[in-house]
């Protein structure tokens with residue numbers, strides 16, 4: 041994570057590849073805040089650091105933002121009652137720029153001369169540091185250290201007449217990834233960057249319009265899926281209905297392929313493709329590309345499960361739950377001390393001995409980032425008596441950082457950026473290690489192969505082929521344009 045107001049060494053880090061953020065907005069529903077809390081609950085996998093909801097009651101905006109899970113902060117009636125109105129906007133945060141401080145928790149809210157405005161962002165702006173420096177020199181006073189606030193200041197100085205056109209003008213100056221949901225005193229707005237890196241879908245609930253990061257947030261409400269917001273599209277939903285604008289220069293579409301591999305919930309449909317179905321197809325491709333004789337296929341829960349099912353179906357080798365996951369440890373349990381950190385995976389996973397003892401095991405996981413999970417899981421499976429342990433990874437090696445809304449460790453900490461396949465196999469402790477090829481991944485998402493001249497996805501964390509300039513960053517994931525350290529609140533521990 042970078043912090044626009046702090047040197048890199050001040051910014052907390054831990055050793056996982058983190059989720060992104062989830063956004064949700066609804067217009068025209070009674071109990072809009074309660075509905076938004078449910079939508080955010082379905083999107084909890086996209087960010088667990090903090091959550092917030094802003095509602096609008098026709099006259100006033102109301103907000104509540106808190107660190108932690110949505111269920112911890114928004115399940116009480118007393119909290120929801122303080123968020124009246126028929127329109128609401130919500131956000132689950134996993135920080136990519138700006139530390140886990142209260143002032144960075146979204147939705148951000150601003151009282152402009154032209155009215156109130158609340159903003160929720162999934163993605164990351166790769167030139168926010170540069171824009172921020174220019175804005176500060178012009179007199180802008182930032183309240184947070186997140187990239188998202190840059191948008192608010194760009195809107196504040198815009199000379200355009202309407203909020204929508206101010207927002208559009210602001211986004212024309214931003215590089216990187218943004219799926220935005222916003223709310224003002226007349227309606228809600230959805231925006232997807234021209235490359236469409238992050239998802240955003242449109243739904244309908246009893247005549248109310250819904251914007252959400254993933255379709256699973258519609259399902260929890262019984263809302264109908266209408267369509268995906270198109271890359272480069274701005275939708276404005278107000279009492280007159282919905283207006284669709286295409287203000288940005290058209291670009292090729294580059295949806296994040298890692299949404300299919302890991303981030304999105306398997307029951308979501310994104311860009312017309314079911315995530316579960318794609319993960320299974322990835323597993324089938326993997327079985328074809330990386331076969332090995334074995335007695336049992338064991339997924340690394342949670343996100344390795346659908347690929348392991350696909351692998352098992354294709355290979356004909358039985359699928360068993362040889363590792364059991366403790367559901368009371370989140371995706372991103374942050375261990376308080378080094379000693380506990382060392383125990384981390386055992387808190388989350390345990391070997392199911394009867395399925396492993398004396399067996400040749402193929403472990404299937406979606407990705408290796410630092411190798412922490414795989415190293416501990418392999419040791420656990422060996423201790424449980426497996427006679428051979430083979431690891432199959434349902435994506436190509438993760439070799440580069442993401443600057444578009446996923447908090448990847450810096451490049452030097454990515455196992456595949458530092459080691460050959462054989463070295464990785466030795467470090468993890470497996471008898472063999474195999475990754476999916478680029479072409480295999482593209483076949484699983486419905487393409488003939490990975491065509492570098494005509495890429496349909498962002499795959500930069502595998503290939504280093506970034507679809508936007510990285511103005512604020514050098515290639516080692518260091519913020520190039522950070523400002524001197526300012527006020528620091530205690531980070532979440």
Ligand SMILES: O=P(O)(O)OC[C@H]1O[C@H](OP(=O)(O)OP(=O)(O)O)[C@H](O)[C@@H]1O
Pocket residue numbers: 055056057302340341342343344371372405406407408409410411412413414
């Ligand atoms: O190589 P590492 O640095 O250990 O990171 C890779 C692991 O992290 C993710 O799982 P995570 O535990 O975050 O979530 P999940 O339960 O959704 O699989 C991913 O699915 C891998 O298992």
Ligand SMILES: NC(=O)CC[C@H](N)C(=O)O
Pocket residue numbers: 059060061062133134135136137138144146161162163164165186187188445446
């Ligand atoms: N993960 C995200 O999408 C984060 C959104 C925004 N960049 C933030 O750090 O708050």
Ligand code: SF4
Pocket residue numbers: 237296297298299441442443444445446498499500501502
């Ligand atoms: S770099 Fe990787 S995780 Fe980031 S947007 Fe591109 S494909 Fe997705």
Ligand SMILES: [Mg+2]
Pocket residue numbers: 340341342343344405406413
């Ligand atoms: Mg995992």
